[in-house]
Amino acid sequence: MAKVLTPRNEDFPRWYQDVVAKAELAENGPVKGQQVIRPTGFALWERMVSEMDDRIKDTGTENASFPLLIPQSYMQREAEHVEGFAPELWTVTHAGGKQLEEPVVVRPTSETVIGEYMAKWVQSYRDLPLLLNQWCNVMRYELRTRLFLRSSEFLWQEGHTAHATYEDAHAFTLRILHEVYADFMENVLALPVLTGLKTAAERFAGALNTFACEAMMRDGKALQMGTSHELGQNFAKAFDIQYLGSDGKQHHCWTTSWGTSTRMVGGLIMGHGDDSGLRVPPRLAPVQAYVMTVKAGDGVGEAAAALHAGLRDAGVRSRLDDRTDVPFGRRAVDAELKGYPVRIEVGPRDLAEGKAVLVRRVDGSKTPVGLDSVTEAVTQALEADQQALYDEALRFRSDNTTDVGTLAEAVEAAGTGFARLAWSECGLEGEAKAAEQGVTVRCLQRADGTVPDSDQEPDLVAVLARAY
RNA sequence: CGGGACGUAGCGCAGCUUGGUAGCGCACCCGCUUUGGGAGCGGGGGGUCGCAGGUUCAAAUCCUGUCGUCCCGACCA
Numbered sequence: 298m299a300k301v302l303t304p305r306n307e308d309f310p311r312w313y314q315d316v317v318a319k320a321e322l323a324e325n326g327p328v329k330g331q332q333v334i335r336p337t338g339f340a341l342w343e344r345m346v347s348e349m350d351d352r353i354k355d356t357g358t359e360n361a362s363f364p365l366l367i368p369q370s371y372m373q374r375e376a377e378h379v380e381g382f383a384p385e386l387w388t389v390t391h392a393g394g395k396q397l398e399e400p401v402v403v404r405p406t407s408e409t410v411i412g413e414y415m416a417k418w419v420q421s422y423r424d425l426p427l428l429l430n431q432w433c434n435v436m437r438y439e440l441r442t443r444l445f446l447r448s449s450e451f452l453w454q455e456g457h458t459a460h461a462t463y464e465d466a467h468a469f470t471l472r473i474l475h476e477v478y479a480d481f482m483e484n485v486l487a488l489p490v491l492t493g494l495k496t497a498a499e500r501f502a503g504a505l506n507t508f509a510c511e512a513m514m515r516d517g518k519a520l521q522m523g524t525s526h527e528l529g530q531n532f533a534k535a536f537d538i539q540y541l542g543s544d545g546k547q548h549h550c551w552t553t554s555w556g557t558s559t560r561m562v563g564g565l566i567m568g569h570g571d572d573s574g575l576r577v578p579p580r581l582a583p584v585q586a587y588v589m590t591v592k593a594g595d596g597v598g599e600a601a602a603a604l605h606a607g608l609r610d611a612g613v614r615s616r617l618d619d620r621t622d623v624p625f626g627r628r629a630v631d632a633e634l635k636g637y638p639v640r641i642e643v644g645p646r647d648l649a650e651g652k653a654v655l656v657r658r659v660d661g662s663k664t665p666v667g668l669d670s671v672t673e674a675v676t677q678a679l680e681a682d683q684q685a686l687y688d689e690a691l692r693f694r695s696d697n698t699t700d701v702g703t704l705a706e707a708v709e710a711a712g713t714g715f716a717r718l719a720w721s722e723c724g725l726e727g728e729a730k731a732a733e734q735g736v737t738v739r740c741l742q743r744a745d746g747t748v749p750d751s752d753q754e755p756d757l758v759a760v761l762a763r764a765y
Numbered sequence: 766c767g768g769g770a771c772g773u774a775g776c777g778c779a780g781c782u783u784g785g786u787a788g789c790g791c792a793c794c795c796g797c798u799u800u801g802g803g804a805g806c807g808g809g810g811g812g813u814c815g816c817a818g819g820u821u822c823a824a825a826u827c828c829u830g831u832c833g834u835c836c837c838g839a840c841c842a
Contacts, residue, residue: 301803310836318776329833384840406842440766440840447841521842558842592800626802633802644801654801735838765842 301630304572309516314444316566320575320634323444330442330449334559337635340583341562342452346432348485348581349454349557352477358428358456363410365434366401371409374535378408381502385437403436408503408528408554411457412536419550421541422461426469430456445563446520446765453558459538459550466551470527471748473555474508478523486561487578487687488512488568489694490522491760493740494749496728505529508748511739511760513694514567517714519739519762522564525555563765569686575636576658578686579679582614586675587637589618591625591644601643604653604671611672613679633658639678641671659685704731707761711736720757736761
């Protein structure tokens with residue numbers, strides 16, 4: 298078979314670009330760092346949005362929409378926040394052909410505008426918690442960009458909540474991390490993620506603590522897939538988000554914010570893809586089953602259409618390809634590039650035996666299946682392959698995670714994967730030193746892998762890796 | 766933003782050293798034969814050579830600048 302993609306082990310970044318291009322996921326926009334997401338890529342994002350949105354709403358959070366443009370003065374109200382985002386801001390200085398009196402910034406994130414409105418909407422402890430989310434685009438100026446992984450404009454979801462107490466805000470931050478983010482990533486994206494606490498160096502600008510989900514890509518590098526921040530009372534004080542408590546006194550709220558972006562599409566590609574292209578986990582897949590005619594023949598088109606209809610009736614997201622003007626090989630290769638979990642091939646030879654061929658993307662296996670049992674076989678395959686992808690990714694991560702005793706060993710091990718080192722052995726100095734060699738502390742965990750409440754806990758483990 | 770490489774048709778590239786009317790493969794269009802793993806043959810369309818200056822009778826080719834892309838760093842979802 299002709300080589301369609303640069304092999305992963307030959308040049309991983311090139312392989313990634315090849316997949317993005319050949320699977321028709323996205324391409325560069327006309328302005329530096331921007332991206333055009335094509336229908337095949339956007340369909341993946343839409344499925345992510347759908348699954349994530351359900352989980353977000355299950356926490357009682359409601360969607361709303363806030364403006365793209367933010368007064369520059371808002372950004373400046375929280376000192377660390379401005380400082381952290383200043384290098385990434387896009388600023389609008391003109392409108393209607395005239396210079397603006399106060400420049401406005403294009404949102405890099407919306408803590409500030411939303412904080413302003415939270416302050417209006419929260420009056421009493423009875424208004425709490427206030428749980429908001431918005432799906433939108435944000436812009437951050439970036440020096441080095443890569444499709445999906447880092448672009449100047451990207452799509453995301455940002456949740457913003459206000460709570461009466463520290464405990465409630467803290468608990469909610471972790472609830473989002475586990476019940477929404479990690480749950481979605483592991484059960485839908487089939488990507489095992491480490492959940493942990495970010496070090497001060499990696500913390501969100503203006504946050505008390507940042508928690509994150511980190512996944513391992515197939516080149517051993519880490520990708521931060523989502524973050525959940527407890528903002529303490531920093532923004533509440535900057536934006537005067539106060540409530541009257543049952544004690545008759547005014548109190549500042551405790552706020553949180555949390556986000557996941559189109560970067561997850563990049564994670565999906567690099568977490569599951571192989572030398573033939575994308576491999577999309579069935580629960581996520583916009584197209585789960587791809588029914589294709591192999592070649593023209595008596596009753597072939599009809600049989601394929603019937604199988605397609607049967608699958609749809611059974612709730613399978615099926616697509617029919619009955620084209621006869623494109624050779625079989627090209628269509629098969631294309632289906633593999635796009636990572637459709639299963640393919641049903643129907644040709645005259647199969648029909649003569651009353652069968653179709655079930656091809657599974659995960660392992661490439663081909664199994665003849667009686668026409669009557671195609672739907673059942675597909676359903677079972679989808680179920681099994683969702684698990685197979687997760688298991689494979691988990692195994693890869695375990696095989697490439699090393700427990701080490703010194704910083705030097707950690708940096709060495711991070712060349713191929715994750716290194717686990719006692720935080721007491723690493724420390725802020727070790728973190729800075731590793732950073733010089735392109736290795737960062739991805740997160741801090743307790744020895745048993747659970748998420749610490751703060752970096753002051755004893756016996757924490759630092760996970761070090763190279764990262765995207 | 767520093768270091769390196771590269772911008773020639775939608776994609777991948779040759780041509781540049783030694784200036785002289787722009788080429789190849791794939792993709793695209795038409796026809797016929799094909800369709801069980803990127804089909805074959807024949808015919809055809811498409812590029813002010815990233816952009817702007819300069820040198821020259823003449824610039825894809827030489828010079829300067831600029832923009833963009835990729836890789837490595839610094840900054841980051």
